[in-house]
Amino acid sequence: MLLTARRLSKVLQLTLAVIKPDAVAHPVMLEALHQRILDNNFVIVKCKDLVWRRQDSERFYAEHSGRFFFQRLVEFMSSGPMRAYLLAREDAIRHWRELMGPTKVFRARYTAPESIRGQFGLSDTRNTTHGSDSIESARREIDFFFPDFCMEEWMDKEEPLFRSGQIHYDDQKQIHTLSTQS
Ligand SMILES: Nc1nc2c(ncn2[C@@H]2O[C@H](COP(=O)(O)OP(=O)(O)OP(=O)(O)O)[C@@H](O)[C@H]2O)c(=O)[nH]1
Numbered sequence: 230m231l232l233t234a235r236r237l238s239k240v241l242q243l244t245l246a247v248i249k250p251d252a253v254a255h256p257v258m259l260e261a262l263h264q265r266i267l268d269n270n271f272v273i274v275k276c277k278d279l280v281w282r283r284q285d286s287e288r289f290y291a292e293h294s295g296r297f298f299f300q301r302l303v304e305f306m307s308s309g310p311m312r313a314y315l316l317a318r319e320d321a322i323r324h325w326r327e328l329m330g331p332t333k334v335f336r337a338r339y340t341a342p343e344s345i346r347g348q349f350g351l352s353d354t355r356n357t358t359h360g361s362d363s364i365e366s367a368r369r370e371i372d373f374f375f376p377d378f379c380m381e382e383w384m385d386k387e388e389p390l391f392r393s394g395q396i397h398y399d400d401q402k403q404i405h406t407l408s409t410q411s
């Protein structure tokens with residue numbers, strides 16, 4: 230029955246999530262956020278730690294150049310290690326954005342105290358996480374962080390297998406793999 234239910238479940242959606250330098254700097258917070266991802270039934274397809282140069286930060290957030298916070302955002306996002314995730318689940322984009330909570334931490338603390346930003350955010354810029362805000366953004370952002378990953382191929386070949394539940398969580402690599410691959 231479960232298998233049938235799984236087979237009938239909605240197609241998995243991909244989204245790009247980032248744990249920002251303010252949280253990566255604190256191993257306990259980083260671990261808590263990683264666990265939050267697992268607890269919310271996200272499949273971790275890919276995960277990598279990286280540091281941006283200033284120009285990477287400017288390119289990724291180009292849509293915000295000219296806003297009053299752009300310089301502090303660019304400096305902050307290239308100030309230290311980040312962790313990038315390629316996540317999959319039903320309605321991944323919306324669900325991760327809901328888990329993050331409002332962009333502005335000072336608002337999140339009042340309107341969404343259980344959210345990631347409400348709980349861990351330091352300020353409106355240093356707000357702990359990023360998440361794609363649309364299917365188009367997810368495509369661009371996945372390509373930005375994981376240029377060798379082919380979304381079409383994954384959706385065609387791997388998504389049905391991940392959706393059918395043949396999943397194994399690799400504690401070492403901290404990602405999910407297909408049971409047949411383990
Ligand atoms: N609309 C608007 N909001 C501003 C402006 N300057 C600051 N803010 C808001 O007020 C918040 C606090 O401003 P700051 O004190 O500069 O920020 P901070 O506490 O140093 O923290 P960061 O946002 O990480 O720099 C910002 O995160 C913005 O949301 C501004 O010129 N216009």
Ligand SMILES: Nc1ncnc2c1ncn2[C@@H]1O[C@H](COP(=O)(O)OP(=O)(O)O)[C@@H](O)[C@H]1O
Nearest residue numbers: 298302331332333353354355356358359360362
């Ligand atoms: N008013 C603001 N003050 C300070 N930083 C901001 C502000 N608005 C946005 N930012 C920073 O710019 C990033 C991108 O902004 P935006 O795309 O609007 O939010 P989100 O990250 O929730 O999609 C935010 O995550 C935050 O780090």
Ligand SMILES: [Mg+2]
Nearest residue numbers: 359360361362
């Ligand atoms: Mg955004």
